[in-house]
Amino acid sequence: MEAKEVTGTQSRTERADFQATADPALNEAADRTADVKLLTYGELYGLWERQQWQTQELDFSQDREDWAGFPEEERFQRMYGLSSFFIGEQKVAEELGPIMRAAPTEEQRIFLCTQIADEARHVRFFERFYREVGVLDADGLTQMLAQTAEHLNENFGLLFDEMLKRRTDRLSEEPEDSEALVEAVTLYHMVIEGMLALTGQHFIMDFNEREGTLPGFVEGFQNVARDEHRHVAFGSVFLREKAHEDERCKQAIQRTLEEAVPVAEGVLSPPWAPEDEDYELFGFSIADTRAFAAKCLTRRLKVIGLG
Ligand SMILES: [Fe+2]
Numbered sequence: 685m686e687a688k689e690v691t692g693t694q695s696r697t698e699r700a701d702f703q704a705t706a707d708p709a710l711n712e713a714a715d716r717t718a719d720v721k722l723l724t725y726g727e728l729y730g731l732w733e734r735q736q737w738q739t740q741e742l743d744f745s746q747d748r749e750d751w752a753g754f755p756e757e758e759r760f761q762r763m764y765g766l767s768s769f770f771i772g773e774q775k776v777a778e779e780l781g782p783i784m785r786a787a788p789t790e791e792q793r794i795f796l797c798t799q800i801a802d803e804a805r806h807v808r809f810f811e812r813f814y815r816e817v818g819v820l821d822a823d824g825l826t827q828m829l830a831q832t833a834e835h836l837n838e839n840f841g842l843l844f845d846e847m848l849k850r851r852t853d854r855l856s857e858e859p860e861d862s863e864a865l866v867e868a869v870t871l872y873h874m875v876i877e878g879m880l881a882l883t884g885q886h887f888i889m890d891f892n893e894r895e896g897t898l899p900g901f902v903e904g905f906q907n908v909a910r911d912e913h914r915h916v917a918f919g920s921v922f923l924r925e926k927a928h929e930d931e932r933c934k935q936a937i938q939r940t941l942e943e944a945v946p947v948a949e950g951v952l953s954p955p956w957a958p959e960d961e962d963y964e965l966f967g968f969s970i971a972d973t974r975a976f977a978a979k980c981l982t983r984r985l986k987v988i989g990l991g
């Protein structure tokens with residue numbers, strides 16, 4: 685298929701269903717003012733009910749042909765992004781329980797229950813894509829996750845298995861620790877979902893749309909991205925409330941970002957990429973991805989009250 689000049693990104697983020705999440709990163713006004721309307725927890729729940737989708741409905745037949753036709757080198761390079769998402773979805777699905785339980789209000793907990801269901805669906809989306817397309821030849825989900833984990837870099841392990849797990853373990857033991865909760869939400873919703881997941885999705889979808897490849901994957905991944913905007917919208921409203929309530933929470937957000945942002949930037953670079961910031965992969969540089977992630981984070985922080 686002929687490469688298109690204008691990619692789908694712009695039109696995607698302007699779509700009514702993406703805008704409906706009120707994620708500050710999708711709102712240009714957040715460049716200028718912190719006074720941006722966010723959805724309430726109840727409104728976010730209502731949106732979740734209206735934005736359901738099924739992994740079973742996606743058609744991966746063209747994707748299977750595309751994948752078989754990619755040169756081996758390209759398949760290997762694509763595995764870094766795919767593996768980071770697949771394992772990332774599994775880890776966030778399984779680490780959200782302690783955060784949900786520690787959230788102080790009923791409204792917050794009910795929304796976070798919907799998010800656990802979303803993250804489970806995202807894991808199944810990747811599993812189904814891998815299986816139907818023939819990315820890996822593994823028997824069960826456990827074996828598939830173990831095989832794909834070989835493609836990850838060290839920063840990935842540090843961010844999820846050390847930094848995130850330390851906070852969720854703490855919340856399991858001490859759900860009343862409100863600073864630990866603020867740190868966990870900052871790491872989970874602002875850094876992992878807001879900076880990493882949505883940035884990776886943006887560039888991966890853009891590349892496939894330009895190349896006209898993996899249409900079933902792109903369709904499903906758009907649904908995943910819309911879910912992630914809704915999750916980040918929850919993180920934004922939660923952290924805005926906390927930052928206004930208590931100066932110590934504001935400091936907890938700042939401290940977590942200082943610790944996590946450099947590690948997250950390391951995750952954006954594949955293990956085999958040269959140190960050079962201008963290194964290009966799939967038509968964009970590592971510096972481009974970092975700049976995109978930083979811009980989204982800046983808008984969200986402004987709305988939270990830290991900009
Ligand atoms: Fe997810």
Ligand SMILES: [Fe+2]
Pocket residue numbers: 776803877911912915
């Ligand atoms: Fe998410």
